Amino acid sequence: MQVKTRVETTINGEQVEFLCEPRQSLLECLRDIVGLTGTKEGCNDGNCGACTVMFDGRIVTSCLVLSVEADGREITTIEGVAEGSALHEIQKTFLEGAALQCGVCTPGFIVAAKALLDQELNPSEERIRLWLANNLCRCTGYDKIIRSVQDAAAKMQETNA
Amino acid sequence: MRWVDYESPSTVQEAISLLGGDRKAKMLAGGTDVLVQLRAGRGDTNLIVDVKGIPELNEMRLDPQQGLTLGAAVPCYKIYGDAEIQKAYPGLIDCASLIGGIQIQGRASIGGNLCNSAPSADAIPMLIACGVTCKIASADGTREVAAEDICTGPGQNVLRAGELLVSMHFSLPKANSGARYIRFIPRNEMDIAVAGSGVNVTLENGTFKTARIALASVAPTPLFVREAGEALTGQPVNDESIAKAAALAKAAASPITDMRGTIEYRKHLCEVLTRRALNDAVKRARGEQV
Numbered sequence: 001m002q003v004k005t006r007v008e009t010t011i012n013g014e015q016v017e018f019l020c021e022p023r024q025s026l027l028e029c030l031r032d033i034v035g036l037t038g039t040k041e042g043c044n045d046g047n048c049g050a051c052t053v054m055f056d057g058r059i060v061t062s063c064l065v066l067s068v069e070a071d072g073r074e075i076t077t078i079e080g081v082a083e084g085s086a087l088h089e090i091q092k093t094f095l096e097g098a099a100l101q102c103g104v105c106t107p108g109f110i111v112a113a114k115a116l117l118d119q120e121l122n123p124s125e126e127r128i129r130l131w132l133a134n135n136l137c138r139c140t141g142y143d144k145i146i147r148s149v150q151d152a153a154a155k156m157q158e159t160n161a
Numbered sequence: 162m163r164w165v166d167y168e169s170p171s172t173v174q175e176a177i178s179l180l181g182g183d184r185k186a187k188m189l190a191g192g193t194d195v196l197v198q199l200r201a202g203r204g205d206t207n208l209i210v211d212v213k214g215i216p217e218l219n220e221m222r223l224d225p226q227q228g229l230t231l232g233a234a235v236p237c238y239k240i241y242g243d244a245e246i247q248k249a250y251p252g253l254i255d256c257a258s259l260i261g262g263i264q265i266q267g268r269a270s271i272g273g274n275l276c277n278s279a280p281s282a283d284a285i286p287m288l289i290a291c292g293v294t295c296k297i298a299s300a301d302g303t304r305e306v307a308a309e310d311i312c313t314g315p316g317q318n319v320l321r322a323g324e325l326l327v328s329m330h331f332s333l334p335k336a337n338s339g340a341r342y343i344r345f346i347p348r349n350e351m352d353i354a355v356a357g358s359g360v361n362v363t364l365e366n367g368t369f370k371t372a373r374i375a376l377a378s379v380a381p382t383p384l385f386v387r388e389a390g391e392a393l394t395g396q397p398v399n400d401e402s403i404a405k406a407a408a409l410a411k412a413a414a415s416p417i418t419d420m421r422g423t424i425e426y427r428k429h430l431c432e433v434l435t436r437r438a439l440n441d442a443v444k445r446a447r448g449e450q451v
Contacts, residue, residue, distance in 0.1 A: 002164050022167030022209065025196070045197045047351070049264060058238065058267040064196050065268070066189075068167050069211065112263070133350040134262025 009070045011036065012080030020067045027051040027062040029070075030077060038078035040104050042136070049135030052108035053077050059115045061134070078107035081114060089159070090114055090152040097148035101139035109135050113149045121157055125150065165199070169211040173298050173327060176212055181300060181323025184208040188325065190218070190234040191268035193261060194277040217327050218272070223249060229331040233272025238263075240271065250331060251445055252291065252340025252361060256284040259344070262351050272326050275311055278318040278382070285312065285383035286359030286375035287342045291331050299324045309375070312382035337370075338363040339445025341438045344377060345430050354378045355422040356430035358410065360438045362393070364446045369393040374406065374435060379414035379427050386413045389435070398443055407436040 004019040011034065018033045027044070030036045030053070042050030044063045051062040054076035081088045090113050093099070100106045109132065116123055116131045123131070128149050129142075137145060166184070170176040180186045187206040189195050190213060199206060212218050218234040223245050231240070237257040240246055247254050253271075260269055260283050274284040275295070288295075288308035295306050300323055308329070311318050320326065334340075344357035357377030363370040372390040377383055389409035396402035416427035441451045 005167065021164065023165040023199070044200065046193055046261070046265060049262070052264055055267070059264050060267050061264045064192050064265075066167065066192065066196070066209070066211075068169075069213075115263075130350060131263055134264045 005068050007067055007071045009072065010074045012076055018067075022066065022068050024067050025063050026053070026055075026065040026067050026070050026075070029067040030062060030075075036077050036079050038107050040107055042104060042108075047134075047136065048105070048108075049112060049132075050105050050108040052111045052135065054111060054115060059112050076111070078111055081110060088114065089155050090117065090149065093148040093151040093155065094145075097144050097151060099140060099144040099148040105135060105137040105139075109137070109145055113152070117149070117153055117156055121160070122153060163207075165206060166208045167211065168208065169214045171214045171216075173215055173217055173325060176210055176215060176325050177298060177300055177323055179208065179210045180325060182208075186210050186322075188212050188276065190270045190273040190276075191236055191265075193265050193269040194273060194279075212325065220328060221246075224333075226333070227330075228333040229253075231271060231329045231331065233276070233326040233328055234270050235272070237261075237266040237269050237271070241266075249334055250291075250340070251451070252287050252342055252359065252442070253284075253331070255340075255342040256287050256359075259283060259350065272329065275308070275329070276318065276320065276326055278312040278314075278316050280312075280315050280380060280382055281354045281357070281378040282383055283342065283344060283354060283357060283377060286357055286377050287340065287361075288329060289375035289383060289385045290340060290342075290359040290361035290373045292361075292373060293329045293331050295329050296327045297324050298327050303327070309383075309385040314381050335363045337365065337446050339442040339447070341441040341445060341451065343434050343438050343441070345434060353421065356414075356416070356427045356434060358431065358434035358438045360390075360435065360442045362439065362442045362446055364398060364443065367398055369396050369398060369402065372406065372439070374410055374439075376410060376414055376431055376435070378421075379416040379431055384413065384415075386410050389413065393439075403436055403439045403443075406439060407432045410435040 040050040042048035046061045046064045053062045186208040189211045218232040220232040240257040293308040340361040342359040344354035346352035362372045372393040374389045389406045411432040414431040
């Protein structure tokens, strides 16, 4: 019998419950069931990184996670990066540095970059580029994105100092 | 996509009975291959068996006498994040840190790379070069299969319905040994190997005591080039002996021409990559950084 599965999970610090088909990806459920549309669908096969979210403290492409796997886990999406109306430093530097044009890749880049800066205060340019290799952008040519991440790292270090 | 059921067994026995049951079952570990294939409509799976909840498949244990037991579902990041494994098995670290990007490495497993059995799989040449044995469980008990005997064709392997890859066993690295995997791709990361070479050497008094060499992306399966490794046995460690082994690797390769490269180009790469991998493995065997 085809019975939907109940998933209980924590998204951006809040307890969330929803029903889904076992085949449905976390990306699909975040957008279509939970209503968090900040996470974007690009390739839907793990190459582009637009759907990057934090899953139990690690970045994953949410198109390659089944929603049923999210039961009992902790998820952070782009909606959980800002604190209320206060943008995260990475979000600010992306805006200041014009690190986006069409914007589809941006949530994935910001979630991925935040994961890096949360664990490494001063990553090299090479390290940032390698870390973000699973995120594709077809507009910016990457340089503005990389510089914005470097700027955010510098500002976050000032704040911590 | 049509309806697919999902089960998350917590024991090997439970998983085996699901995999061997009436439904068309597919194992799920990191899902970075399986979910893509499922979505593309490949195969007629109607049951996903998520094996990540089984303790034996998450085991990562480095025993000072027995070597490394690596559970089939252990994700890449756990492997390259382990200081002891970094030290003992740098060749394995080579593979775990170049499969996909950071997001993929958070989910993808070496066991999954093996079971997916792609000719281009980056981890399989290293499993072969390291002489890894694979523990496979079924209702009839367990059997052990050498890594080079797992793959039988593109995406095909010796696992039968109802069989589950539990773990892979790496013997303890011998004194003066070193391993290295390198691949060629047109960019720096996140691509499928045009060709790859995994080698594992043991040195003794300036000669090769043993060597094993395996190639990626140049045959219907990852290719164990036994003769190339054996040609090094007892030979002095120098450019000439390494060039001979690299030439044998090139001769053994039987690649196809496709969008990633031509037959000629891939064969040429086998020689270059094997030479470089051997030189790096020799450095590691001598305790130098690569």
